[in-house]
Amino acid sequence: MKNPSPLLEIKDLSIKFPSEAGVVSVVDDFNLSIGRFDHCCLLGESGCGKTVAALSILNLLPSSAVIEGEVLFNNKNLLDLKPAEIRQIRGKDIAIIFETPASCLNPVMSVGDQISEVIKRQGFTRKQARNASEELLARTGVSDPKKRARQFPHQFSGGMLQRVMIAMALAAKPKLLIADEPTTALDPTVQIQIIELIQDVVNELSSSLLLITHDLDVASELCGNVAAMYAGQIVETGSLHKVFNSPRHPYVQALMKTFDHNRFRPIGGSPPPLTCPPEGCRFHPRCPEAEKLCSTQKPLMKNGVRCPR
Structure with a gap:
């Protein structure tokens, strides 16, 4: 039996921005595949891309970005779509939970109206959308949803705002949910609640999940597959169990050592500036196992790992 095609397949993605220092490549040779119902984590230090x-x-980058490659969703290249066409997919087939919901919600619209906007796009009346928005707030743990639906974003805490964002994602019933650092700056107890809520959402909708995080605990709770990223490039991919327990790339090995809750083991050095990345392997200046060829030979992904050795 022929295997079904992935829900999302990113091929040879490259993203560049103009700057005073010239053209800066912030993502390079990026390849990622997410199957239907898969939960994948894109893991790496802050600033890695x-x-x-x-x-x-979803074409949410500034117009100055130069994007090359393919982003195939249901075998359709999203990079080829016109703005009106991508809007039919954005927030519907693909929904996003942003890291800072307070800056993503409209401050002059009630949260109920903002959720209703998503629902009305599916053909529901204004009254039906309002009732459904209140039901969604209740399902995501917002108390007194009828009252809270009439309130504005500034009247919610950070954890409650994340629940509002998740309610909007539920309203869209997406095939793919992208969660960008969904627990950042939340209290530990609230983090646990948000993780459990995202689990419930993707399981209820049978959605695929792309989780973006540098938190290994969150990744281990939500995902079955991992793509580790360093300085704009994916350096290792595989099942979460395999990557966490038997990492092959030196960067990922060092990253996993920081997962030891009994002892904090920071990675020596700092990530390179993307305006001037090192020649060869981008991790070699920090790598304890670096050899001469690591500073000269550009590594390619082979069998799920990017290492010249």
Whole structure:
């Protein structure tokens, strides 16, 4: 029996921005495949290009971005779509939970009206959408949803705003949910609640999940597959169990050592500036196992790992 095609397949993605220092490549040679019903984590240090890569999926980057490659969703290249066509997919077939919901919600619209906007796009009346928005707030753990639906974003805490964003994602019934650092800046107890809520959402909708995070605990709770990213490139892919327990790339090995809750083991050095990445392997200046060829030979992905050795 022939295997079904992936829900999302990103091929040879490259993203560049003009700057005073010249053209800066923030994502390079990026390839990622997410199957139907798969839960995949894009893991890496802050600034490695995770969010930029994810935003390119729905053409949410500034117009100055130069994007090359293919982003295939249901075998359709999203990079070829016109603005009106991508709007039919954005927020419907693909929904996003942003890291900072307070800056993504409209401050002069009630949260109920903002959720209703998503529902009305599916052909429901204004009254039906209002009732459905209140039901969604209740399902995501917002108390007194009828009252809260009439309130504005500034009247909600950070954890409650994330629940509003998740309610909007539920309203869209997406095939793919992108969660960009969904637990950042939340209290530990609220983080656990949000993780459990996202699990419930993707399971209820049978959605695929792309989680963007640098938090290994969150990744281990939500995902079955991992793509580790460093300085704009994916350096290792595989099942979460395999990558977490038997990492092959030196960067991922060092990253996993920080997962030891009994002892904090920081990675020496700092990520390179993307305006001037090192020659050869981008991790070699920080790599304890670096050899001479690591500084000269550009590594390619082979069998799920990018390492010249």
